[in-house]
Amino acid sequence: MIKLLLPDGSSRMVENWISGKELIGGLETALKKEVVCLKVNGELKDLDTQLPADAEVSLVRRSDPEALEVLRHSAAHIMAQAVKRIFPAAKLAIGPAIENGFYYDFDLPRPLTPEDLTVIEGEMKKIIKEDYPFTHRLVAKEEALASLRQAGEKYKEELVAELEDGEISFYQQGEFSDLCRGPHLPSTRYLKAFKLTSIAGAYWRGDSSREMLQRIYGTAFFSREELDHYFKLLAEAARRDHRKLGREMDLYSTDDQIGPGLILWHPKGGRIRQVIEDFWREEHRKNGYEIVYTPHLGRRSLWETSGHLGFYQENMYAGMEVEGQEYLIKPMNCPFHIAIYQSRSRSYRDLPFRWAELGTVYRYERSGVLHGLLRVRGFTQDDAHIFCRPDQMPEEIDRTLAFCLAILKAFGFKDFKLYLATRPEKSVGAEERWAAATEALRAAIEKTGLPYAVDEGGGAFYGPKIDLKIKDALGREWQCSTIQFDFNEPERFDLSYKGSDSQDHQPYMIHRALLGSLERFFGILIENYEGAFPLWLAPVQAVVLPVLPANLDYAGEVYDWLRAKGIRVELDSRNEKIGYRIREAQVQKVPYMLVVGSKEAETGQVAVRTRKEGDLGACSREELLARMEKEIREKS
RNA sequence: GCCAGCGUAGCUCAAUUGGCAGAGCAGCUGAUUUGUAAUCAGCAGGUUAUCGGUUCAAGUCCGAUCGCUGGCUCCA
Numbered sequence: 250m251i252k253l254l255l256p257d258g259s260s261r262m263v264e265n266w267i268s269g270k271e272l273i274g275g276l277e278t279a280l281k282k283e284v285v286c287l288k289v290n291g292e293l294k295d296l297d298t299q300l301p302a303d304a305e306v307s308l309v310r311r312s313d314p315e316a317l318e319v320l321r322h323s324a325a326h327i328m329a330q331a332v333k334r335i336f337p338a339a340k341l342a343i344g345p346a347i348e349n350g351f352y353y354d355f356d357l358p359r360p361l362t363p364e365d366l367t368v369i370e371g372e373m374k375k376i377i378k379e380d381y382p383f384t385h386r387l388v389a390k391e392e393a394l395a396s397l398r399q400a401g402e403k404y405k406e407e408l409v410a411e412l413e414d415g416e417i418s419f420y421q422q423g424e425f426s427d428l429c430r431g432p433h434l435p436s437t438r439y440l441k442a443f444k445l446t447s448i449a450g451a452y453w454r455g456d457s458s459r460e461m462l463q464r465i466y467g468t469a470f471f472s473r474e475e476l477d478h479y480f481k482l483l484a485e486a487a488r489r490d491h492r493k494l495g496r497e498m499d500l501y502s503t504d505d506q507i508g509p510g511l512i513l514w515h516p517k518g519g520r521i522r523q524v525i526e527d528f529w530r531e532e533h534r535k536n537g538y539e540i541v542y543t544p545h546l547g548r549r550s551l552w553e554t555s556g557h558l559g560f561y562q563e564n565m566y567a568g569m570e571v572e573g574q575e576y577l578i579k580p581m582n583c584p585f586h587i588a589i590y591q592s593r594s595r596s597y598r599d600l601p602f603r604w605a606e607l608g609t610v611y612r613y614e615r616s617g618v619l620h621g622l623l624r625v626r627g628f629t630q631d632d633a634h635i636f637c638r639p640d641q642m643p644e645e646i647d648r649t650l651a652f653c654l655a656i657l658k659a660f661g662f663k664d665f666k667l668y669l670a671t672r673p674e675k676s677v678g679a680e681e682r683w684a685a686a687t688e689a690l691r692a693a694i695e696k697t698g699l700p701y702a703v704d705e706g707g708g709a710f711y712g713p714k715i716d717l718k719i720k721d722a723l724g725r726e727w728q729c730s731t732i733q734f735d736f737n738e739p740e741r742f743d744l745s746y747k748g749s750d751s752q753d754h755q756p757y758m759i760h761r762a763l764l765g766s767l768e769r770f771f772g773i774l775i776e777n778y779e780g781a782f783p784l785w786l787a788p789v790q791a792v793v794l795p796v797l798p799a800n801l802d803y804a805g806e807v808y809d810w811l812r813a814k815g816i817r818v819e820l821d822s823r824n825e826k827i828g829y830r831i832r833e834a835q836v837q838k839v840p841y842m843l844v845v846g847s848k849e850a851e852t853g854q855v856a857v858r859t860r861k862e863g864d865l866g867a868c869s870r871e872e873l874l875a876r877m878e879k880e881i882r883e884k885s
Numbered sequence: 886g887c888c889a890g891c892g893u894a895g896c897u898c899a900a901u902u903g904g905c906a907g908a909g910c911a912g913c914u915g916a917u918u919u920g921u922a923a924u925c926a927g928c929a930g931g932u933u934a935u936c937g938g939u940u941c942a943a944g945u946c947c948g949a950u951c952g953c954u955g956g957c958u959c960c961a
Contacts, residue, residue, distance in 0.1 A: 352956095360889065449956030450888025457958045461888050464956070496896080505934080505952060564960085610961090615886050616952090618959065630961065729961075765961045796920050824917085825924085832922035846920055856920080864921055 251300055254307040256280070265303070269296045272306065283310040285439070286319055286432045293319070295385055295432040311471045321346035323383065323434040324373075324443050324469040325353045330425035331372035332357075332465070335365075341427065342404040342453060342462050349479070350468030354451050356404065357463050366445040366465070377440050381423040383433035387416035393428070404453065442476040443469035486723060491775035492621040498780050498837060500788070501622065501771075510619040510626030512768055517788035520817060521774075522767060524786055526607060528659070529631055529764070536652050538603040538633060543585030545609065549575040555584040556741055560710070564612045582608035583735070583760060586634040587742050590756075595746040600756060601637035601645055607767070608632045622772030629767045635759040636744070642757045643689040646732065650693045650715065653730050653763045657719055659884055660774065661783065664720035667694050670707035677711055678736025686734040686757070687713045711737035721777040729765035729773065734758070781838040781860060784880045790817040791877070792834045793855075796827050796846030803850035807843060807870065814874055835860060841877065 251263045253272060263272060269287050273296065276284070287294045288307045293315060300306065309316050325344035328351075332339050336357055344353030388396075390409065397406040405428050409417055420429040422437055434440065444467060451464040470476045487493075495501045500518035503511060514522055530540060549568055552558045557565065561580060568575040579585070586604050609629045618624050637645050654665065669690055672683050690713055694701045708714055712734030718726045735758045738744075745753040764770040774786070784790055791811060795804035801822055811818040819839075821830045827844060834842045844856040854867040 363890080447955060448889060451957045452887075455958065457887065461957080463888075466956080503952095509952070612960085615959075617886065617888095617957080619953090624960070628961065632961095731961075762961065769961055794921085797918060799918085824919090826917095826919050827921060828919085829923055830921095835922055842921075844921060848920085858921055 250303060252305045254305065256308060256310065265300075267300060269294065269298045269300060269306075272300065273308070280308075280310075283312070284308045285311055285313075285316040285434060288315070293432050295383065296435050297382075298385070298432075317470070318346045319432055319434060320440065320471060321351040321469050322429075323437070324440050324467060325351040326383070326420065326422065326425070326427055326429070326433065327373050327376050327437055327440060328369065328445070328465060328467060329353050329355075329427060330376055330422060331369045333425060334372055335368060340402055340404055343408075344427075350446065350466060352451075352464050352466045354453070354462040354464045356460065361448045361463055361465070363448070366448065369465070370443075370445050373440075373443070376423065377437045379423060380436050380438040382436040383420050383422050383431075385431060385433075386419050386421065388419055390414050390417050393417040393419070397428075440469060442471065442473045443467060444476065444480075482723065486725070486776075489723070489776045489779045490621075491623075491772040494775050494780040495622070495772075498788075500775070508626070509616065510614060510624070512622060512625055512627065518771065520788040521782065521786055522771065525764070525767065525770075529607070529656070532652075532656060532659075533605050533633070536603075536648070538605040541586065541589060541604045541606050543582060543589075543606060543608060544579075545611075546576045546578055547584065549577060551584050551588075552577050554741055555587075555738055557581065557584070564614070566611055566613055578611045579608075580610050580612045582606055582610065582630065582632045583634060583738060583758075584742075587738060587744065587758075590636055590744060591742065595636075595756075597638055597746055597748045597754070600746060601635055601641050603633060603635050603645075605631070605633035622768045622775075625766075625768050628769065630762050631764045631767065631770075633761050635761065636756045637759070638746070638748075638754070639685065639757060642686070642759075643692065645757075645759065646689045646693040647696060649732055649759065649761050650697060653717060653732070653761070654697065654699075656763045657717075657730065660770075661777065661884075662719040662721070665699050666718045666720070666726065667697070667699055667701035668704050668707070668716040668718070669694060669701060670704040670709075670714045670716060672708055672713060673706045673710060675710055676708070677740070682734075682736055682757075683713060686736075690715050690732070690734075709733060711735050719773075721773065722779070723776075725776075727769075727773050729770055730761075730763050731765070732759065732761045735760055782840075783884060784840050784877060785882075785884045787838075787840050788817065789819050789837065789839045790881075791841035791843055792819045792821050792830075792839050793843045793845060794821050794827060794830050794834070796844060798822070798824070800846050800850055804845045807845055807855055810870060811874070816874070816877060831858065841873075843873070 251265060251272070253261045253263050255261065273281055273284050284296065286296055286309045287298065288309055289298065289300060289304050293309065309319070322345065325346065329341055329344055332355055338358045340356040342354035342356065344351065390412065393409050394406060397409060409428060417428065418430055419426055420431055420433055445465055446468060447466045449464045449466065450461050453459040453462055468476070468479060470479065498517065499515050500521070501515055502513050503509065504513060507513070533540065557580065565580050566578045568577040586606070589604065590602065607629050609627065611627045614624060614626050619626070635645050635649065657665070671687055694715060714731055714733035716728055717730035718728050720726055739755050739758045744756055744758070746756055748754045793804045793808045795801050804820060804822065808818055808820040821834070823830065831842055838860060840860045842858040844858060849855055849867060852867070854869055855873055856867045857865045857873055859865060
């Protein structure tokens, strides 16, 4: 018997030896229309699949996440069919569904232009109208190889050659056939709302030494509304783009004279950075860290000892010669913190050390990867290194993770996802140390109760790590924080401490960054808040707006008073109408606009207008200050 | 670095097939005396990213360089 699980939680027993189509034939029409494919014993299958005996079957409906994947995968096939019709010489590579849509990689006789996308879309619409069923067939491996070879599909041939011997799964719609595991939509007509979005280059199999293919990206949804919503979201992201806001709000810039990926923090960006740094230092002090400062350069031999010249050289700037010695600019701070550790002998009683530094590093990033503040060549890490004994290690990890979450929460981030990255194949360090460290990381993660995933073999070669991703206001994920063990450098620098047994022991060394880099974090903050920073971060917290030049004296008095109270306040006394100056303050996302005219001058009050709530009417200066100070304190 | 696209005033964008580089905003000057999202007028602003080539003539066509954008590889 086949057990059919229905969406309402009930189940139905059905006779064996029927196909999926027959199975859903008995369902009510409304539900039947919703079904895209089936899940048979947990595996996605086409509707026209022959069901095995005694299977457990559930329906995949349009609203299920798997359905969207199937839709997009089928959309990729339809696109490939259209491309083949337009470019018969096109060779197919791969075409999966991805997070926000799908793509297909092609080897084409000429570069694509944006106009081609319109033509391909048109052909796709024809294919959809022609309503070909997606049919599944199994072909013997040898036969598949032969036919692909004959068709000149060398990429597909390469893929099939690597599959296990036996039957190879193909899907066909109309004249188009493609190697594919499936499943697919019942027919091409099911694709209703789609759009091709961009063309990009992509290496065959992601390998930069292999052919560069042309990738076409597209997206698809079950309804027009969902498609429109997706494009609205993209427009929203464009509005928040930190590169655009950074220029409009005069926060930062880059300059061709200086070079790409090198950031100029303007005064307003600088104010925000200073607030972040002051907060960061104070929190670190409270959490038992000591602040250290280290140079920007070090001798070649330092980087030889650390191993960076071996595994990181391609990201380091070329050295410079000084008095016959070669110096290199630092891409990381750790060797310097290690040098502090080595500056004297260390006892087990001294540990743990928690040394933090806002350390500016320079890394050569290939030109194509640079992106605003998010990917740069010079940046300041909020770095720290913890040196501790094995018995202290689990607690240090706990503390670090808790501290990390507290800091991120202060900046308004509430959604976190953790990734535990374990030992990769190529790695250094003793097995017991890896096991102990990985367990401590796992235990710390589980203590937080937050969702996490294990990235098997995703650790650095020198140690396991936790990567923490935050979700911003648009639901986009960003990685800032990382907590990493290092079994490499303590060994290379031969770090030790004297134990209670009078023997030398190697300390655990943990690298951690909470914000990651100040540049990247700043970029994320701009996008998260759409430039409308909460009061504690706002570069200009309030602007005083005299209604008339006659009110300038009183406006100056208000301005001086707030300034003296530590508020970042500006005075806009330009010869413009009050509406004009309010608009400008609003556009610049200033949280408080303080309108002062003759009425206020007489009563000693200020008329308060906030960015969020508009005109709030007049109140005393003290009331205003109390309100602002509360808002600053609560970081709201 | 690779693939594709792009680069015109501080910003956003115009400029038929190659035929006199223009507008709005911002800036400056003046007028206006203003009460919660843009007052009016005038002025100024350019080696069309840079260098080279084709042409009677190049913002426009070709080449190189630099930079930017979207991807790929890599990553805080």
